[in-house]
Amino acid sequence: MNKIDLRSDTVTKPTPAMREAMAKAEVGDDVYIEDPTVNHLQERAAELFGFEAALFVPTGTMGNQICVRLHTDLGTEVILDARAHIYNWELGSLAAISGVVPRLIATRDGHPTWDEIAAVIAPPVYYRARTALVCLENTHNMHGGTVCEATRVHEICEKAHEKALKVHIDGARIFNAAAALDTPVRELVKGADSVMFCLSKGLGAPVGSIMCGSREFIEKARVVRKMLGGGLRQVGVLAAAGMIALEDGPAWIAEDHANARRLAEGLSQLDGIGIDAASVKTNIVIFSVEKLGFTAAEFVERLAGAGVLAGAVSAHEVRFVTHHDVSTADCDRAVEIVGERRR
Numbered sequence: 146m147n148k149i150d151l152r153s154d155t156v157t158k159p160t161p162a163m164r165e166a167m168a169k170a171e172v173g174d175d176v177y178i179e180d181p182t183v184n185h186l187q188e189r190a191a192e193l194f195g196f197e198a199a200l201f202v203p204t205g206t207m208g209n210q211i212c213v214r215l216h217t218d219l220g221t222e223v224i225l226d227a228r229a230h231i232y233n234w235e236l237g238s239l240a241a242i243s244g245v246v247p248r249l250i251a252t253r254d255g256h257p258t259w260d261e262i263a264a265v266i267a268p269p270v271y272y273r274a275r276t277a278l279v280c281l282e283n284t285h286n287m288h289g290g291t292v293c294e295a296t297r298v299h300e301i302c303e304k305a306h307e308k309a310l311k312v313h314i315d316g317a318r319i320f321n322a323a324a325a326l327d328t329p330v331r332e333l334v335k336g337a338d339s340v341m342f343c344l345s346k347g348l349g350a351p352v353g354s355i356m357c358g359s360r361e362f363i364e365k366a367r368v369v370r371k372m373l374g375g376g377l378r379q380v381g382v383l384a385a386a387g388m389i390a391l392e393d394g395p396a397w398i399a400e401d402h403a404n405a406r407r408l409a410e411g412l413s414q415l416d417g418i419g420i421d422a423a424s425v426k427t428n429i430v431i432f433s434v435e436k437l438g439f440t441a442a443e444f445v446e447r448l449a450g451a452g453v454l455a456g457a458v459s460a461h462e463v464r465f466v467t468h469h470d471v472s473t474a475d476c477d478r479a480v481e482i483v484g485e486r487r488r
């Protein structure tokens with residue numbers, strides 16, 4: 146029986162159209178900035194996001210960390226939500242690559258208000274680490290794909306800039322936020338100094354992320370990318386798939402969200418499963434198995450035995466992520482299997 150893979154939206158395989166585009170892609174050496182396909186993808190991304198320039202990076206982690214590196218100095222502070230990907234799932238890169246200190250805010254839904262941010266900005270005295278950067282995450286992965294509205298982003302950017310802070314948006318799933326809020330991505334990032342988004346998640350590309358910023362910022366980013374070993378050569382084969390992801394992917398996302406809602410509603414009918422179905426707004430469904438007396442890792446193993454792959458995101462929380470390669474029927478089957486594996 147086919148496995149139903151709900152571990153992440155990164156597991157999608159390239160579509161036939163992507164394979165074809167990859168095979169036919171016009172390529173050149175991108176370290177010499179001579180790959181026409183990646184140049185085209187970068188220009189299109191910059192235009193869609195309302196930035197001067199954009200840069201293809203092999204992973205979202207590299208994109209985020211290049212941005213942090215460029216927006217900070219050694220020994221400065223970065224304000225983040227306590228469950229931010231940049232802090233929790235990108236190793237110690239903040240320290241190892243940028244030499245910065247995270248200043249964490251425990252928020253309700255992953256999206257700090259300006260007041261919460263303002264409260265932890267270091268006072269401007271020489272014996273305190275200077276606050277350099279605020280990182281936002283939209284949608285917020287570990288808070289279950291929650292979304293941050295454009296007005297909140299705009300307020301934070303404006304007030305952060307008044308205090309000479311930079312703002313970076315980890316928009317790995319910004320297209321999911323855009324779909325849920327019915328707001329164009331460029332509106333959701335307006336005012337930010339940089340954004341990173343993933344082609345390889347809900348948009349369905351096999352590899353790649355894009356970072357956007359000013360022209361000057363992206364020229365500096367190219368240098369740091371090379372330093373980190375991310376200077377790619379005939380990357381047009383990946384950019385060709387990325388281009389299809391960027392143009393066609395956003396249209397798939399509504400279906401992923403409908404499937405996630407359906408999963409959440411199904412799970413909420415099962416005794417012992419802890420979930421607030423109404424809070425599921427995008428493609429991530431996190432539920433607790435604490436009342437069943439299992440750890441998340443134990444429950445994930447039970448599900449895997451029945452052909453449903455999930456992730457354990459905390460001691461008792463299990464995560465399902467919907468994507469282009471799971472159907473509504475797969476989601477219904479996954480709910481059935483959770484029901485069966487509860488005892």
Ligand SMILES: *Cc1c(COP(=O)(O)O)cnc(C)c1O
Nearest residue numbers: 204205206207230282286315317
């Ligand atoms: C997946 C993800 C990233 C980047 O991940 P890579 O696997 O390095 O591409 C960054 N931020 C968030 C919120 C993510 O979910």
